[in-house]
Amino acid sequence: MTERVIQRSGVHARRAGNWALNVVLAVLGILMLAPFYWVFITSLLTTKDAFQLPPVWFPSEITVVNYRRVFELIPFWHMALNSLKISGIITLGSVTTSVLAAYAFARLRFPGRDVLFIILLSALMVPVQVTVIPTFILIRHLHLLDTHEAVYLPALINVFGIFLLRQFFLSIPREIEDSARIDGAGHLRILLQIVVPLSGPAISALAIFTFQAAWNEFFWTNLFLTSADRMTLPVGIVSLQGQYGGGSSFAIFAAASMIVFPTLILFTFTQRFLTESIARTGIKG
């Protein structure tokens, strides 16, 4: 009898503990997102209200003046277009070079293959600090400073992507390609008609992460691009910081909201796919 009571109170305590932990987790999750909500709400406030404490979470009066300021201060849509163009070229280009190289490493035989693979992999240990000065000198020498080429050309190689796809290609059974080979299909056809379609999840995951990294890139873009009408969104929004004065600093809140909210909507629908691909690449590595 007493034993059963103890046992049951143990179950109760356990359940209460579980419940409490869930509440803590939920609160943490809300706190994670709170800054974004705060930015959005503040972007809708007049400067006077925005400077007030306690912070306003549910405003009674809103204004779009901060959004108007953004368009006065920077060519926002033009920058968004630049971001889209540069990220698109980087994604398409670097996924293509990665697919080709990964296929060569996974399926083709040629002298020096494994040595080349190791040399290429060791590039993962070369940090940006090392390549930035010579790359800048090279870009300047080629008269490409302040052009989009300067930003996307160096990003067309993705050593991590090559590694990832090679591992994936190696996991595809060779027999699938053998019948095509007997039918006389060349390597390019085997790659495009068999290997690439079979690697859909890996390639799309790589493409998404490449796009996301390119879309958010700041360091190189900030270094190479100086004209406002050539800048991408991350560099553009930071340039707002230098322009404020007289309360227009809240234009940054409006610009950040315009960047964050489309992403949040897109992410809510693709979360499962995104997090699962990132987890998969993590486990594969």
Place this chain on the structure above:
Amino acid sequence: MLYGYAFLSPALILFVVFIAGPLLGAIALSFYKWDLFTPREFVGLQNYRDLRDDRVATIAIRNSFVFAFWSIVLHMTFGMLLALAVNRAMHGALRYFLRTAFFFPLLISWASVSLIWRYALNPNFGFFNYYLRQIGLHPPNWLVDRHWAMEAVLFVDLWRTVGFTFIVLLAGLQGVPRELYEAAMIDGAGTLRRFVNVTIPMISPTIFFVLVLNFIGAFQIFEPMFIMTNGGPANSTRSIVQLIFETGFRSFEMGYASAMAIVVFVVILIATLVQFAGGRYWVHHD
């Protein structure tokens, strides 16, 4: 045979032009004095000798190490705790919400995130200090306080990127077969024993993967310091990336900046090799 080189050539050419070439270029440049505009001058090891007595460079290197160390400790600890907490029986909607909430900041650029937190941490109108004061604390003026600026950057970094470690470790935990835990339980192993003897060995490749990626990422971080504090106050958040950036593109000392880069490269190389060598003793591959 030719196909191999043909398929490889785009990646290989880009590799030589934008990675291997610049690496060799940086080594060569580190023996010169050059301001980009006047002819360069060979100075041998002088840049490296200057570096030894450079107080700011010493501080920046130390900052980068301190940041990398604490960033890794915080990410691994919180990432693991979160993964363990979410890897329990719970409502599907709650799990979906948690994965979304912790992963989402990763999708927003460091540029936006740094600006957002610059304002959120502002003592005059940011919400952060306001609520800390409400619960009876006396928060410092984070980004302009020499003793707290780095802590603030570490916090923002944790907030933005802990989701990656969390999601990857969670996937690792979900891959551990249940039977192993049941067997350990029958053998009388408690929660801690099960964690140390079952969980850790089973997901050790995943742990190793996030550890290496966190390390590489922590050393190359630039934006949060550059945008939130610009390296200040009093150099307390100046990272080695920012110092190289400034030495190269503000003071135009290309050779000196390259010497810094090479020193950092050698240090990172040794640290990475140590990680891989050490990994042999605790990472289980099967």
